[in-house]
Amino acid sequence: MIALRQKPIGVFDSGIGGLTVVHALTECFPHENIVYFGDTARVPYGSKSPQVVREYAAQDIDFLLGNDVKMVVVACNTVSAVALDVVQKHAHMPVIGVIVPGAAAAVHSTRNKRIGIIGTRATVNSRAYAHAIRQIDPDVQVFSQACPLFVPLAEEGLTDHQATALIAKEYLFPLLLEKIDTLILGCTHYPVLRTAIAAAAGTAITLIDSGAATAVEVGHLLDTTDLRNPSAQKPNLRFFVSDIPAKFTEVGERFLGQRMGMVRRAAVGGV
Amino acid sequence: MIALRQKPIGVFDSGIGGLTVVHALTECFPHENIVYFGDTARVPYGSKSPQVVREYAAQDIDFLLGNDVKMVVVACNTVSAVALDVVQKHAHMPVIGVIVPGAAAAVHSTRNKRIGIIGTRATVNSRAYAHAIRQIDPDVQVFSQACPLFVPLAEEGLTDHQATALIAKEYLFPLLLEKIDTLILGCTHYPVLRTAIAAAAGTAITLIDSGAATAVEVGHLLDTTDLRNPSAQKPNLRFFVSDIPAKFTEVGERFLGQRMGMVRRAAVGGV
Numbered sequence: 001m002i003a004l005r006q007k008p009i010g011v012f013d014s015g016i017g018g019l020t021v022v023h024a025l026t027e028c029f030p031h032e033n034i035v036y037f038g039d040t041a042r043v044p045y046g047s048k049s050p051q052v053v054r055e056y057a058a059q060d061i062d063f064l065l066g067n068d069v070k071m072v073v074v075a076c077n078t079v080s081a082v083a084l085d086v087v088q089k090h091a092h093m094p095v096i097g098v099i100v101p102g103a104a105a106a107v108h109s110t111r112n113k114r115i116g117i118i119g120t121r122a123t124v125n126s127r128a129y130a131h132a133i134r135q136i137d138p139d140v141q142v143f144s145q146a147c148p149l150f151v152p153l154a155e156e157g158l159t160d161h162q163a164t165a166l167i168a169k170e171y172l173f174p175l176l177l178e179k180i181d182t183l184i185l186g187c188t189h190y191p192v193l194r195t196a197i198a199a200a201a202g203t204a205i206t207l208i209d210s211g212a213a214t215a216v217e218v219g220h221l222l223d224t225t226d227l228r229n230p231s232a233q234k235p236n237l238r239f240f241v242s243d244i245p246a247k248f249t250e251v252g253e254r255f256l257g258q259r260m261g262m263v264r265r266a267a268v269g270g271v
Numbered sequence: 272m273i274a275l276r277q278k279p280i281g282v283f284d285s286g287i288g289g290l291t292v293v294h295a296l297t298e299c300f301p302h303e304n305i306v307y308f309g310d311t312a313r314v315p316y317g318s319k320s321p322q323v324v325r326e327y328a329a330q331d332i333d334f335l336l337g338n339d340v341k342m343v344v345v346a347c348n349t350v351s352a353v354a355l356d357v358v359q360k361h362a363h364m365p366v367i368g369v370i371v372p373g374a375a376a377a378v379h380s381t382r383n384k385r386i387g388i389i390g391t392r393a394t395v396n397s398r399a400y401a402h403a404i405r406q407i408d409p410d411v412q413v414f415s416q417a418c419p420l421f422v423p424l425a426e427e428g429l430t431d432h433q434a435t436a437l438i439a440k441e442y443l444f445p446l447l448l449e450k451i452d453t454l455i456l457g458c459t460h461y462p463v464l465r466t467a468i469a470a471a472a473g474t475a476i477t478l479i480d481s482g483a484a485t486a487v488e489v490g491h492l493l494d495t496t497d498l499r500n501p502s503a504q505k506p507n508l509r510f511f512v513s514d515i516p517a518k519f520t521e522v523g524e525r526f527l528g529q530r531m532g533m534v535r536r537a538a539v540g541g542v
Contacts, residue, residue, distance in 0.1 A: 041323050042313050052312050052514045121518070152423040163434035243323045247392070 005229050008033035008236070009218070010069030012060045015043030015241075016155065016248065017188035018075030019255035021098065024215035025073070026237070026258070029222070032229050033236045035067045037266060041243035044151060046120025046187070050082040053122065057083040059269045061090045063240070070227050073218060074098065077119050077187050077210065081128035094221050101217040102184050102210030103132035107140060109206045110182040116175035116205075117144040118197075119186030120151065129186055143178040147171045147187075154189040155251055164193060168200035176202070184208045192255060240266040276500050279304035279507070280489070281340030283331045286314030286512075287426065287519065288459035289346030290526035292369065295486035296344070297508070297529070300493070303500050304507045306338045308537060312514035315422060317391025317458070321353040324393065328354040330540045332361045334511070341498050344489060345369065348390050348458050348481065352399035365492050372488040373455050373481030374403035378411060380477045381453040387446035387476075388415040389468075390457030391422065400457055414449040418442045418458075425460040426522055435464060439471035447473070455479045463526060511537040 009029075011022055015038045022036055039045075039060055045053050057079045064072060071094045074080045074087055080097030088095045106115045106129075117129045123146075130142040149167050158164045175183065183205050185191060191209050198207055222228040229235075237260075241248060244265050252260050280300075282293055286309045293307055310316075310331055316324050328350045335343060342365045345351045345358055351368030359366045377386045377400075388400045394417075401413040420438050429435045446454065454476050456462060462480050469478055493499040500506075508531075512519060515536050523531050 041319060047516050047518075048312060048514050049516055121516070148427055149423055149429075152420055156420055158420075161437075163437045166432075166434045166437075243319050245318050245320055245392070247318075 004070055005227055006033065006231060007068055007070035008035045008238070009071050009073060010035050010064035010067065011073045011075045012037040012064055013076040013188060014038070014045035014078060015040045016252050016255055017151070019252050020188050020191045021073060021075035021211035021214060022237070023255065023257045024209070024212045025218060028215045028219055031231050031233065031235050034238070035064060035069055036237070036239045037063050037268070038241045039268065040241040040245065040248060042269065044120070045076060045078040046122045046151065047148065048122065050122070050126070053078055054083040054086050056269060057086050058090060061087045063266055063268050065091065071218070071221065072096070073214065075188055075211065075214070077123045081123045081126035094225055096214060096217055096221060098188070098210040098214045099128045100132050101213040102186060102208055103129050104136060105213035106182050106184050106208045107133055107136045109208060110140065112179065112181045113137070113140045114178060114180045115140055115142050116178065116180035116183040117142060117186045118147045118171065118183065118190065119144070121146040121148055123186050129184060143175050143180060145171055145175055150187065150193055151189045154192040157251070157254065159193055160195060164196045165199065168193070168196045172197070172200045180205060182206045182208060184210060186210055237261070239263045242266060242268045275341055276498055277304065277502060278339055278341035279306045279509070280342050280344060281306050281335035281338065282344045282346045283308040283310070283335055284347040284459060285309070285316035285349060286311045287523055287526055288422070290523055291459050291462045292344060292346035292482035292485060294526065294528045295480070295483045296489060299486045299490055302502050302504065302506055305509070306335060306340055307508070307510045308334050308539070309512045310539065311512040311516065311519060313540065315391070316347060316349040317393045317422065318419065319393065321393070321397070324349055325354040325357050327540065328357050329361060332358045334537055334539050336362065342489070342492065343367070344485065346459055346482065346485070348394045352394045352397035365496055367485060367488055367492060369459070369481040369485045370399045371403050372484040373457065373479055374400050375407060376484035377453050377455050377479045378404055378407045380479060381411065383450065383452045384408070384411045385449060385451045386411055386413050387449065387451035387454040388413060388457045389418045389442065389454065389461065390415070392417040392419055394457050400455060414446050414451060416442055416446055421458065421464055422460045425463040428522070428525065430464055431466060435467045436470065439464070439467045443468070443471045451476060453477045453479060455481060457481060508532070510534045513537060513539045
């Protein structure tokens with residue numbers, strides 16, 4: 001059983017955004033080993049069809065399973081929204097997506113029962129957050145807005161740029177008209193733009209980081225399944241990507257909030 | 272020979288941007304049949320490594336060859352920059368990329384022999400335009416700037432948005448300092464943002480659209496190889512993509528400048 005507990009948590013994402021979830025995991029569980037896979041050769045998933053995302057997700061999870069993980073965190077809102085069942089079917093082990101924890105945290109936070117969601121076009125079109133929220137509280141009203149430019153703005157590091165502020169203001173305007181009091185950052189890239197999003201939202205709106213909410217849920221699952229790593233040693237964090245563009249490590253360390261060490265290329269999906 | 276002349280010109284791109292090249296081709300050659308393939312499931316190529324782009328290019332060209340084309344236009348600056356040899360090796364027929372025609376048009380235009388190039392990170396890092404320009408005129412000085420946000424801004428239709436103007440101004444600033452008099456739009460998405468780019472560049476700088484320059488070169492090649500379609504009928508334009516996101520046709524028609532008709536999904540690269 002000790003050997004099983006020491007196995008890594010597997011985390012995967014369409015690219016680099018899931019590193020904000022790894023960041024939340026390392027903050028909450030400083031002794032858990034982690035294997036991360038980012039499908040950087042085929043990123044982004046958020047603008048692709050559900051069918052293609054499901055095909056890619058099946059290939060991604062196979063890679064993690066080959067690395068002998070004890071649990072899988074789907075650190076990609078798009079995959080969590082449209083392909084979580086594919087991952088669960090393949091995995092035969094505990095699987096957590098980012099949608100349900102984010103939805104639960106938002107329902108817990110809202111006072112006026114009006115929740116906003118921002119995410120990629122695929123995540124928003126899937127209505128997965130709205131569905132998860134209404135499962136918890138059918139009285140909550142949900143308003144959503146796709147923000148396709150936030151991912152490139154985050155990756156380019158325009159975190160406090162005037163252009164980002166302008167675009168954030170436009171994206172959030174329809175949600176503010178709906179008098180939301182809680183806003184889910186429904187894409188793992190968005191915590192990087194948190195300051196700009198918070199400024200556009202104003203102080204009356206609580207921001208919910210789905211990745212951070214997911215880390216809390218991982219803690220519950222580690223306890224209920226008795227899978228928490230008892231080691232007090234520095235953990236082993238390993239990073240794999242399907243392509244290594246020049247800027248991966250630079251951008252990745254900004255997302256992860258720490259040094260990444262070696263990043264290796266993994267052959268996934270026939271490339 | 273007539274049958275050969277009536278075969279379509281094959282055009283491929285990493286996604287939707289190549290439709291600006293198809294637009295230029297249809298303007299110049301209103302009777303040529305065209306088959307277009309956009310690898311929308313794996314777009315963008317511009318942030319990927321040369322190795323991955325070469326693997327994808329080989330798969331893309333195989334698809335066009337299966338559609339019995341008479342000539343291939345690589346309407347993707349990234350592929351033209353890092354994988355034109357792969358395409359030429361596979362094709363066994365005339366192949367034109369967008370780099371050499373764009374470079375030639377810029378050398379023809381410059382008066383002070385100072386040319387700027389904007390493109391994706393992959394295109395800029397490849398130095399393919401600089402190499403092509405110096406092959407034509409070794410005295411020309413070349414200054415380049417990657418503009419990674421232009422592709423998402425073009426695809427989101429923020430053509431005359433203040434955020435686009437701000438970002439264009441920042442991207443072009445280092446090139447203006449170098450006193451360029453000619454600027455190559457080294458990415459097929461950029462003609463969509465031409466107004467914003469022209470405003471940031473100012474009236475003293477001539478913009479060169481590589482796609483339009485390529486269409487002129489296709490004309491020369493059709494004549495020298497005697498492959499021009501003698502038909503005076505309305506041509507057959509066929510569009511294939513590896514994924515069909517919701518917005519493809521809407522965005523595509525803005526790039527193409529006309530209605531697209533049916534867009535079909537093609538299985539390329541194991542998906």
